[in-house]
Structure formats: structure tokens, C-alpha cells
Amino acid sequence: MGDRVIFHIDFDYFFAQCEEIRTPELKSRPVCVCVFSNRGGDSGAIATANYIARKFGVKSGMPISFAKKRLEEITNSVFLPVDFDYYLEISERAMNIIKKNADVFEYVGKDEAYLDVTDRVRGDFNRASHLAQQIKNSIRDELKLSCSIGVSPNKLIAKIASDFKKPDGLTIISPEKLEEFLERLKIRTIPGIGKKTEERLMQMNFETIKDLKKLDVFTLNKEFGRKNGTYIFNAVRGIDNEPVKERESSIQYSKIITLKKDSKDFEFLAENLVQLCKELHEVLQKNNKMFKSVGIQFIQSDLTNKTKSRTLKNHTVSLEELQKNAEQLLKDALEDQKNPIRRFGVKVSELSEIRGQSDITRYF
Ligand code: DGT
Ligand code: CA
Ligand code: CA
Numbered sequence: 041m042g043d044r045v046i047f048h049i050d051f052d053y054f055f056a057q058c059e060e061i062r063t064p065e066l067k068s069r070p071v072c073v074c075v076f077s078n079r080g081g082d083s084g085a086i087a088t089a090n091y092i093a094r095k096f097g098v099k100s101g102m103p104i105s106f107a108k109k110r111l112e113e114i115t116n117s118v119f120l121p122v123d124f125d126y127y128l129e130i131s132e133r134a135m136n137i138i139k140k141n142a143d144v145f146e147y148v149g150k151d152e153a154y155l156d157v158t159d160r161v162r163g164d165f166n167r168a169s170h171l172a173q174q175i176k177n178s179i180r181d182e183l184k185l186s187c188s189i190g191v192s193p194n195k196l197i198a199k200i201a202s203d204f205k206k207p208d209g210l211t212i213i214s215p216e217k218l219e220e221f222l223e224r225l226k227i228r229t230i231p232g233i234g235k236k237t238e239e240r241l242m243q244m245n246f247e248t249i250k251d252l253k254k255l256d257v258f259t260l261n262k263e264f265g266r267k268n269g270t271y272i273f274n275a276v277r278g279i280d281n282e283p284v285k286e287r288e289s290s291i292q293y294s295k296i297i298t299l300k301k302d303s304k305d306f307e308f309l310a311e312n313l314v315q316l317c318k319e320l321h322e323v324l325q326k327n328n329k330m331f332k333s334v335g336i337q338f339i340q341s342d343l344t345n346k347t348k349s350r351t352l353k354n355h356t357v358s359l360e361e362l363q364k365n366a367e368q369l370l371k372d373a374l375e376d377q378k379n380p381i382r383r384f385g386v387k388v389s390e391l392s393e394i395r396g397q398s399d400i401t402r403y404f
Pocket of ligand 1: 086100151
């Protein structure tokens with residue numbers, strides 16, 4: 041097997057950058073995106089901040105009051121509440137651009153994905169570098185969003201590389217460069233090496249990845265257990281054979297209603313289900329989505345939750361398929377149903393864009 045070519049893409053200061061996209065005037069100001077808790081006032085934490093705010097020491101996870109203190113003197117700083125739905129919308133559009141450029145696409149989270157592009161660049165790192173730049177340009181042109189990309193023969197090094205030069209970075213680590221790249225790095229840049237492992241290794245006088253290579257696998261296994269020891273042994277040598285696994289975002293669409301009366305009668309529920317499916321289907325059409333998984337949800341009279349779902353053979357847009365599958369799930373679920381149902385919902389997931397009709401630019 042020849043070398044693989046893997047990308048790790050990570051959107052820069054994601055939530056805060058979304059806010060800058062919505063309100064470009066924010067670009068020159070420190071921006072903090074806050075998760076306010078329901079205790080009122082400034083209680084809560086910083087989800088993320090743009091790089092201007094980071095210069096003043098603001099970090100993800102920090103209490104909002106700390107961040108305010110750090111930015112006390114900076115009169116133009118802004119603190120905004122999180123708007124997950126909006127970030128998800130941007131994320132989905134960016135992921136759709138990315139997906140088109142991958143042989144295999146693995147969704148990791150709202151602002152992160154792995155791509156296997158080996159076939160389309162024919163294993164060539166020069167071609168890969170052009171492709172990565174093209175992806176960055178498309179995302180910037182269509183969404184005004186910047187991201188950082190790491191390109192390498194495996195997921196582990198691609199992840200380290202995407203974080204190497206941020207924001208707006210592109211770091212290419214071809215197989216020949218791998219060893220030199222790794223040796224200069226601090227041990228903690230290896231994903232999975234936490235504070236405790238790092239401290240222990242520091243005590244043993246190992247500080248860089250180059251130092252760590254002097255340790256044999258037996259010593260590492262003895263010190264950190266077989267699984268972690270072997271992982272570290274391979275990681276410092278840039279070895280990682282994890283495949284990029286096809287995975288779509290777990291985004292789902294759903295509709296739920298409170299029934300006119302609590303019930304576990306099939307006919308009554310099936311009637312409601314027809315309406316639920318119709319409404320959900322309209323949302324899907326409006327958003328240009330196909331689905332591959334159908335589910336139903338009961339909130340029972342004692343307020344406990346029950347769900348059932350099934351995966352279809354192929355993606356579909358068909359209302360009939362949706363209704364047929366939801367109805368079957370309803371039948372199955374009612375077989376051993378004890379409590380009457382109070383709220384009843386239907387959902388679809390494993391979504392994908394209806395091809396040929398998506399037009400990202402119409403949103404802007
Ligand atoms: P960067 O370093 O330019 O990639 O910055 P971010 O903000 O994109 O950082 P990342 O990739 O670690 O996280 C992606 C998003 O996840 C981020 O925009 C907000 C959210 N997030 C990250 N850390 C925290 C946290 O500690 N608390 C909360 N509530 N959200 C977080
Ligand atoms: Ca990020
Ligand atoms: Ca991330």
C-alpha cells in the first residue's frame with residue numbers, strides 16, 4: 041500500500057468567527073462568545089474568543105467575569121451570547137463544500153473534519169497542497185470563513201499539523217518531512233497526551249518528541265499501560281493507521297407535538313403521525329435535504345422518554361417512505377407500550393444535500 045494523503049480541517053475561532061461574519065464591524069474588536077448560565081448577571085463561561093481577545097488572555101472555558109476583567113480597559117470589547125443554530129448553519133454550508141472535495145469524509149464536530157483524498161490527488165503531496173488551498177479559497181469566497189488545514193500521511197499528524205499554524209494556516213507534512221517536523225514539537229502537542237502523562241515524562245526528563253524516541257516500547261508500556269504505551273511509542277514516530285471513516289454530521293430535523301389526549305391507541309397516534317410527517321417533510325424540502333434514518337419519539341405520561349429508529353438502505357426524499365417507516369416504528373413501539381403517550385415526535389437524521397440544487401450563495 042502506498043502512502044495515504046489525509047487532511048484535517050479545523051475552522052478558526054469558530055463561534056466568534058461566525059459572529060464576525062454576521063457583523064463584520066466586530067473584526068477589529070475583541071469578541072467573546074459566552075454561555076450565560078441561568079443564574080443571571082455574568083455567571084457562565086466563555087465558549088470561545090477571537091484572536092484579538094485571546095491576546096488579552098481570554099480563553100475557552102474561562103468564567104465570563106474573568107474575561108471581563110482581562111478586557112476591562114478595552115472599551116470596544118464585545119460579549120455575545122452563543123447562537124448555536126446560526127453556527128450550525130454556517131458549519132453545514134462549509135462542510136458541504138469540504139465534502140465535495142473528499143474521497144472519504146469524516147465529520148468530527150461542528151468545526152472539524154478529516155478527509156481522505158489519496159485517490160483524487162493520486163498520492164501526490166504537491167497536488168494535495170493545491171487541493172487544500174482550493175478548499176480554503178472556496179470556503180473563504182462563499183462564506184467568508186477562514187480555516188486551518190493539516191496535510192499528512194495519517195490522521196494523527198494531520199491533526200497536529202492543522203493546529204501548527206493558526207489562524208488561516210496550511211501545513212503540509214509529506215512523508216519525508218514527518219520525522220523532522222515531529223522531533224521539534226513538545227510532547228503535549230500529541231493528542232491524547234494529557235497533563236498527567238506529560239508531567240510524568242517531564243519528571244523522567246523527557247521534554248521533546250525527539251527525547252521520547254529514546255524510550256523503548258516495554259518501558260512505555262510498563263509506565264503507562266499497554267494501550268497508552270504503545271500509542272505513545274507509535275505516535276512519536278508518526279505512525280497511525282486509523283482509517284478515515286465515512287461519517288456525516290449528526291444533525292437531525294424533528295417535529296414534536298403534544299397530543300390532544302394521552303393515548304397508546306394506534307389509530308389515534310397514526311393519524312397524528314401523518315400530519316407530523318407532512319410537516320417534517322416540508323422542512324426537509326425547504327432545506328434541500330435527503331434522509332437515511334427515520335425515528336419516532338414518545339414522551340410518556342410519566343414524562344419519561346422513549347425512542348425508536350431505523351436506517352434505510354439509501355438516502356431518500358420520499359414522503360411516502362418517511363410515513364411508511366415511521367408507521368412501522370410506531371407499530372413496533374406500541375407492542376410493549378405500558379404508559380400512555382403525552383407528546384409524540386418524528387425525526388430524520390443522516391442527512392445529505394439533494395445534489396444539483398444546492399446554492400450556497402443564495403443565503404448571502
Ligand atoms: P481555534 O483554536 O482557532 O480552532 O479556536 P476554536 O474556538 O475554533 O476552538 P476549538 O476548535 O477548540 O473549538 C471549536 C468550538 O467549540 C469553539 O468555537 C467553541 C467551542 N468550545 C471550545 N472549547 C469550549 C469550552 O471550553 N466551553 C464551551 N462552552 N465551548 C467550547
Ligand atoms: Ca476550531
Ligand atoms: Ca476544533
